[in-house]
Amino acid sequence: MKLLKEMIIEKGSVKNSKLLKVDSFLNHQIDPNLMYEIGKEFKNVFEDKKVNKVLTIEASGIAIGIGTAYAFNVPMVFAKKNKPATMSENYNTIVHSFTKNKDYNITVSKEFINKGDKILIVDDFLAMGNAVIGLKKIVEEAGAEVVGVGIVIEKGFQNGGKLLRESGLHLKSLAIIDSLEDNKIHLR
DSSP states (O other): OOHHHHHHHHEEEETTEEEEEEETTSSOOOOHHHHHHHHHHHHHHGGGGGOOEEEETTTTHHHHHHHHHHTTTTEEEBSSSSSSSOOEEEEEEEEETTTTTTEEEEEEEEESSSSTTEEEEEEESSSSSHHHHHHHHHHTTTTOEEEEEEEEEEEETTSHHHHHHHHOOOOEEEEEEEEEEGGGGEEO
């Protein structure tokens, strides 16, 4: 996706050989036009999958999820990292965050994912694949189906994309970073 790649090059900054900072447009300050275009791109890729819900994880996936759900005209659900007192019946699993080096017990209310749902999982980054694997586990526990995974930025130098593709998931990454060596962003 040309617009995304331009923003990564112009506004992204390399923190080290494994971390790319894109919080000026993607996951802290959000560029709404970019979210709209991301949503349209995921719609183009997955429109034949009969998506009836978009699923992501808080917090960085929410803006991407909204843009994508808007393009599909379906609801967006996000997994919470802390179970609220108002949630009674839920699906949950443990997910390890590569960026924060922390485990989260992610939770989705049983009322929002139903048997037979066709779920598109979206997220901002893909490193090791842990968030997607956790969300997929919740979807399958609900008797629903993951029909695709849309990632904004994949770290191609880590194993997540390879692992998810080898598992048979239909994965589309809009930008793939091959390397962050020498403080330079090397896009595929």
